[in-house]
Amino acid sequence: MAGAKRTLPVKARAASTLCLTHVLAVALGAALFVLFASVVLPSGFGRGVGDRLSRSWGAPTPPGQTGLEALSRPTPTGPDGAPLVPAPVAAGWQLGVVDYAMPDFETPLVFAAYVENGTDFYLYAQGTLVLFSGSTAPDLDVKACSAGGEHMRLADRWNNVFHCKSHRPLRRGEPLTLVYADETAAGGLAAVDSKAAFDGLVDVPSAGAPKYYTCASTQVKNTDYLADWLAYHRRLGVDHFYLYDNSANGTVGAALAPPRPDTDVLVWPWRKSQQQANSHMATLGRARCHWVLFSDVDEFVFVKGATGRGPAPLRRLLAQREAAGKQQVSLYRLEMGSSGVLRKTDAPLAETYTKRRKGKGLWLNYKSAVLLKDAIPYSRVHFFDLRVKPLGFNWAFIQQWDEMQAMVEWDWFKVWDPRGHIVHYSTKSWSEYIAKYSGDLNGMIPNIGFERFNYTVDSPPSFWPAFGGVYRDTAFRNYKRRIDKRDEPEPMLVIN
Known part of the structure; x- marks a missing residue:
């Protein structure tokens, strides 16, 4: 309770031990990640799959009349003069039967499907690949896809995402799943349990159809910071949002009900499924x-430069990079600290957290915006493979890091890039931090000593005020204040 006597068994040593344990755990994980990729994986691992992907998808789409001139093009309209807009996402949209009493993420399951043209379909699964799921069960040796019990060709895969080719038009209502090798099953093959079936809807991109110039996609578990994130990125130039509701009971959609016309909510309750959602x-x-920006709701795009009148900053940035021949833009992510905040507030993140480190640990990974017509639709969470040069299966891309950064089609922003970066509020308040990590609730980071040192919501560690840095940085807060005063731009649409 508030004001209760703290019962830390060892004060300074406990605090330093917890910090050190956290740092060492992250460092050890990163070292093992790189070691596995460089030593355990053979040289060129995954390139065969990359070559197969390249053959599967063909050459990248030639550049069209896009780029800076797109900013001044009129909005496409129909015969009645009304703006042409892309089709909304139909209710359900082949996401499978939603069951919030889902099995453990280690259990193999096909939970969603996407049928593109009646013969090409994608299956999204869990528990088929140990390397990325954390499962202790063996990998599934997936041999084929299945539609209505009939085997279909598996064209390619990436982790728990599978691209299937049907030799006939799919029939409405038939179940869709995967087939794997099983010595105990009849014929040596067994089907993965599935909640996905073809609902009769197909989604064929057609020439001359309108598209939003800039979309944003994110997987959301709670809505605490969602409204501010949406409002800010609308003013920055995002034309449409796709929210994957990853809550345990559909709270994201309920919180936005009724959603604005520029927002689609897709029910996606499956654990450890961000890669599949992207x-x-x-x-x-x-x-x-x-363009699609893939970002979390505690990540804000900081586009340096104009904040007043003129083209929306993100829209302008992407148009400039497209005019320069770029197909993907990856922005470095700057990590903000706790600012010593103990309990969650209702204030926007940028107003609450204004302190960070100055040296090591300040920058961590990237987030990206990608031209979908040039991307292979298998997410690595932080970026996509481009059709011009697929990188291969699993961790093969680690061995190709220098090649990736040398690709002329891929724009990698650097540390303190004058064009901008991502601001990431990962730590937040102590109450949110302990709720996230003390019980391994996110399935990624183990308990690192909360119970051992008797840390609770009401008895934070002495180092918390300095956790994540003490250097005051209000640059993004001030920038966001100016952006928040802008009018929301009209949606920008282009003809494919």
């Missing part, structure tokens, strides 16, 4: 979006 968006979005 991959799903890469197929769903091809008929609807030109």
Whole structure:
């Protein structure tokens, strides 16, 4: 309770031990990640799959009349003069039967499907690949896809996402799943349990159809910071949002009810499924979006430069990079600290958290915006493979890091890039931090000593005021204040 006597068994040593344990755990994980990729994986691992992907998808789409001139093009309209807009996402949209009493994420399950043209379909699964799911069960040796019990060709896969080819038009209502090798099953093959079936809807991108110039896609579990994130990125130039509701009971959709016309909510309650959600968006979005920004709701795009009148900053940035021949833009992510905040507030993140580190640990990974027409629809969470040079299966891309950064089609922003970066509020308040990590609730980071040192919501560690840095940085807060005063721009649409 508030004001209760703290019962830390060892004060300074406990605090330093917890910090050190956290740092060492992250460092050890990163070291093992790189070691596995460089030593355990053979040289060139995954390139065969990359070559197969390249053959499967063919050459990248030639550049059209896009780029800076797109900013001044009129909005496409129909015969009645009304703006032409992409089709909304139909209710359900082949996401499978939603069951919130889902099995553990280790259990193999096909939970969603996407049918693109009646013969090409994608399956989104869990528990088929140990390397990325954390499962202790063996990998499934997936041999084929299945529609209505009939085997279909598996064209390619990436982790728990599978691209299937049907030799006939799919029939409405038939179940869709995967087939894997099983010595105990009749014929040596067994089907993965599935909640997905073809609902009769197909989604064919057509020439001359309108697309939103800039979309944003995110997977959301709670709505605490969602409204501010949406409002800010609308003013920054995002034309349409696709929210994958990852809550345990559909709270995201309920919180936005009724959603604005620029927001689609897709029910997606499956655990450890961000990679699958992003991959799903890469197929769903091809008929609807030109650029897509993939970001979390605690990540804000900081586009340096104009904040007053003129083109929306993100829209202008992407148009400039497209005019320069770029197909993907990856922005470095700057990590903000706790600012010593103990309990969650209702204030916007940028107003609450204004302190960070100055040296090591300040920058961590990237987030990206990608031209969907040039991307292979298998997400690596932080970026996509481009059709011009697929990188291969699993961790093969680690061995190709230098090649990736040398690709002329891929724009990698650097540390303190004058064009901008992502501001990431990952730590937040102590109450949110302990709720997220003390019980391994997110399935990623283990308990690192909360119970051992008797840390509770009401008894934070002495180092918390300095956790994540003490250097005051209000640059983004001030920038966001100016952006928040802008009028929302009209949606920008382009003809494919």
